[in-house]
C-alpha cells in the first residue's frame with residue numbers, strides 16, 4: 001500500500017475529515033475516529049448505569065467499563081497500578097486538583113514552587129494561586145527561546161526551599177520536547193517533586209511515567225482522539241494516598257456521619273460525584289487506536305508534515321517562526337507571526353479558505369511576554385494530516401500579506 | 409475555493425495608512441476599549457467644543473478590522489455634533505446586525521465597507537470596538 005492510500009484509509013476513519021477543510025489546529029483538539037464514537041455509543045446502548053451505585057448486573061457492567069478504561073490508561077503510560085490513575089475532565093482539572101490538594105498540606109510560608117514561563121495558563125494559575133494563598137514563593141524557570149530547559153536554568157530556579165516543580169513536556173507554543181528524565185533526576189536530587197504537563201506530549205509520543213521519573217502527570221483525552229470531558233491525573237501512590245480530597249460529595253467517601261467522615265481509597269477519593277464513564281470508555285478506545293496505529297507511524301508522519309511546513313514557511317517572505325530553527329525541535333507544532341498582519345486577520349483569511357489554524361496567545365501569556373510578542377498564529381499537525389493540506393496552508397499563507405495591502 | 413474576504417481596499421487601506429492613529433494633544437476625553445476575546449485594544453481621544461467633535465485620534469493594537477473600523481469611524485464623526493455621532497453609531501450597530509436599509513448604509517459612507525462583517529460573528533466584536541468606545545464616551549460627556 002502506498003503512503004497516500006494508507007493515509008486515506010485512516011482519514012476515512014474520521015467522519016469529520018474531508019477535503020473541504022484542512023484541519024491544522026490539532027494541538028487545540030484532535031478529531032475523533034469512528035471507533036471512539038462507536039465505543040461511546042455502544043456503552044450507552046448496552047452498559048449504561050450509574051457505576052459503583054447499583055448491585056444489579058447493569059451497574060456492574062458500567063463499573064467494569066470504567067475500571068477497564070482505568071487499566072488501559074495505566075498500561076498506556078506505564079503506571080505501577082490502575083489506582084494511580086485519577087479520571088478528571090481534562091489537564092486543567094488534573095492540575096487544579098493537584099495544586100489545591102497537594103499544596104494545602106505540603107506548602108507553607110517561605111517554601112518555593114517552581115514553574116516555567118512557558119506553561120499553559122492551566123499549569124501556571126493554580127500554582128500561582130496556591131503560592132499566594134500559602135505565602136510561598138512562585139519561582140520562574142526560564143527556558144531558552146527554543147523551549148529547552150538547561151541545567152543552568154534549573155540550577156538558578158531550584159533551591160533548598162523548592163518543594164515542587166511544574167513543567168510541560170512539550171510546549172504548546174514552541175513545540176520543544178524537553179528531556180524530562182534528566183530534569184526529573186535533578187529535581188529529585190534537590191528533594192522536590194516533579195509535575196509533568198503531558199497535554200501536548202502524551203498524544204504524540206510514547207510517554208512512560210517510570211522512564212520519565214515524574215511524580216505526577218496530567219493530560220487531556222480530547223487532544224488524543226478521545227471525547228472532550230475526560231482527562232487524567234497520574235500520581236505515584238505514595239503521594240496520592242497522602243493527599244486530601246479536592247471535591248466533596250458522593251462516591252468519594254467510605255462512611256459519612258454527622259460528626260465523622262472517612263474518605264474512600266485512592267483514586268475514588270478524588271472522583272466525587274457520578275463519573276464520566278462514556279468518556280473513559282472513549283479514551284480507552286482512543287488508546288487502542290493509537291496502539292494499533294503505532295507510534296512509529298504516527299511519529300514519522302507528524303515529523304514529515306512538520307518538516308514540509310517549516311521548510312515551506314521559511315520560503316515565504318515576512319514569516320517569523322518562534323522557537324528553535326531546527327525542525328526536529330518542533331513536535332508537530334509551529335507558532336509564527338506574519339510581518340505587519342495581526343494574527344486574527346491571518347487566521348481569518350486562512351479560515352475563509354478552509355484552512356483551520358489558531359490565533360491568539362495560546363493560553364500562554366507569560367511566554368508571549370517572555371518572547372516579546374503579543375499574539376501569534378499556530379499550525380499543529382496530527383498524523384492524519386496530508387501533504388496536500390500542508391501545501392494548501394502554505395499557498396494561502398503566501399497570499400496573506402498581499403491581501404492585506406503589502407506589495408510583493 | 410474562492411477566497412471570500414471582507415478585507416477590501418477600504419479596510420486594508422485604513423489599517424495600513426490610518427489617518428487618525430496617533431496621540432491627540434490636549435484631548436477633552438480619553439477612553440480605553442478592549443476586546444478580550446482577541447486582545448484588540450484602542451485608546452480613543454476626542455476634542456469637543458459646543459457639542460461638536462472638533463478632533464479625534466486613537467492609538468491601539470489589534471487586528472485590521474478593529475483598527476480600520478476605528479479609523480473610519482473617526483474620519484466620519486470628526487466635525488459632526490455629538491447627536492450626529494450618536495445617530496451614526498446607532499446606524500453602524502444596526503448595519504452589523506444586518507438590519508440597516510441601503511440608505512442608512514449610504515449614510516455611513518466608508519464605514520459601509522464593513523457591512524459584510526455582519527455575517528462573521530467572530531469578527532463583529534472587532535468591528536464595533538471603536539464605536540462602542542465612542543458611545544461610552546458620549547454617555548460620559550452627557551453626564552459632564
Ligand SMILES: Cc1ncc(COP(=O)(O)O)c(C=O)c1O
Pocket residue numbers: 027028090091092093120122123168170171172197199200220363
Ligand atoms: C500544554 C498544555 N497544558 C494544558 C492544556 C489544557 O488542556 P485542557 O484545556 O484540555 O484542560 C493545554 C491545552 O490547551 C496545553 O496545550
